[in-house]
Amino acid sequence: MRFSVLLLVLLALAGCQYRGAKSKDYARPLPPGRNALEAVSADELPELTIATAGREQLREGIRRSLAYLASGTATKTYANGVAGFTREQIVASLTELDRILATAASDGELNDRIKAKFRAWRSVGCDDRGTVLFTGYYTPILPASRTQTAEYRWPLYRRPADLVRTGDPQSAAVTISLRKKADGSTEAYPERSVIEESGMLKGLEIFWLADPFDAYLVQVQGSARLRLADGSGGAGGNLVEIGYDGTNGHPYRSIGPELVKDGKIPGGRLSFSTMLGHFRAHPEDVPIYTRRNPRYVFFREVGGGPFGSIGQKVAGDISIATDKSIFPPGAPVLVETRMIVPPGVDPTNYAALRLDQDTGGAIRAPGRCDLYMGEGETNATRAGAQYAEGKMYYLILRD
Secondary structure (H helix, E strand, O other), rough: OOOOOOOHHHHHHOHHHHHOOOOOOOOOOOOOOOEEEEEEEEOOOOOOOOOHHHHHHHHHHHHHHHHHOOOHHHHHHOOOOEEOHHHEEEEHHHHHHHHHHHOOOHHHHHHHHOOOOHHEEEEEOOOOOEEEEEEEEEOEEEEEEEEOOOOOOOEEEOOOOOOOEEOOOOOOOOOOOEEEOOOOEEEOOOOOOHHHHOOOOOOOOEEEEEHHHHHHHHHHOOEEEEEEEOOOOOOHHOOOEEEEEEEEOOOOOOOOHHHHHOOOHHHHHHHHHHHHHHHHOHHHHHHHOOOOOOOOEEEEEEEOEOOOOOOOOOOOOOOEEEOOOOOOOOOOEEEEEEEEEOOOOEEEEEEEEEEEEEEEOOOOOOOOEEEEEHHHHEEEEHHHHHEEEEEEEEEEEOO
């Protein structure tokens, strides 16, 4: 499984008071036995405006979702249904939505046909009233080298041979990472601090980066595009891609609250920008704080991505990341929130069709959704600014 994780996970999603938001537990788990989706009237759906280019991008995304749903992985994931829906229902829903996008003569007709053809299933959210926190994520493009130099000194590592995983890494099931010892028994894999301080991964370096916090951010994101200084990217020129290839099995711990607790950043000013500014000005603090997060991520070189958790390429302003253990992978979703772009400008109302094609380490609740913005610095700014409540509706074809 390859996935990307939002940058705002650095700030501790449950700690939304740092961003001036209302105090809500957006990460509240779904209660046992509860469905994450509830049927609501299609009249509740917001009106959509989609340009021709946007329709084509959505149709391409639908083709990718359908490719996933035709796979053995999807058959296994949907064996007992997800959120009460079968794989066949999701395929039928995507197929009909594609037909509507291709043939609706106007936005008005598109909206009317969606409401006539589909039932709306709204996420119960963090409060059983449908409230969902929408944040953003992106794929960074960072300078890197295949070899260590005076400039490129901070490594990213391949998955070590002694890391073993139980469960199905291609499904929504929980996967446990362990360390296999010489006698064949297993133990918990070491935490980040032990890995970094011991040098136990020496020789497994896959790429080297020029900034220690960039190397940490790639681990938070779970994937990246790298611009190689020596032009050794092969067919891709000087650009290569790396994707997630496992973790040490420890839980993620946000470092943003740690900076606030130690007085490095005032609580009311904590943001990705202020965190980045602090570490750029004080690089000596990077290992002090990143080692408080025990989770460590390993990588492999990939091509054709970036990829989402369903094994298909994600697309900016098309793909979303949700908890795939409670929401149907690959399904069409109508999201309604506020888009905070550009930073400093009043938020604008946002309603759009999206496709549920990814997940993330912090996306583990019905009250969380992550909007994929795209690649590069412009989309990094968009992703870092996005933080707003809204609602999320899955579109399932009527019987």
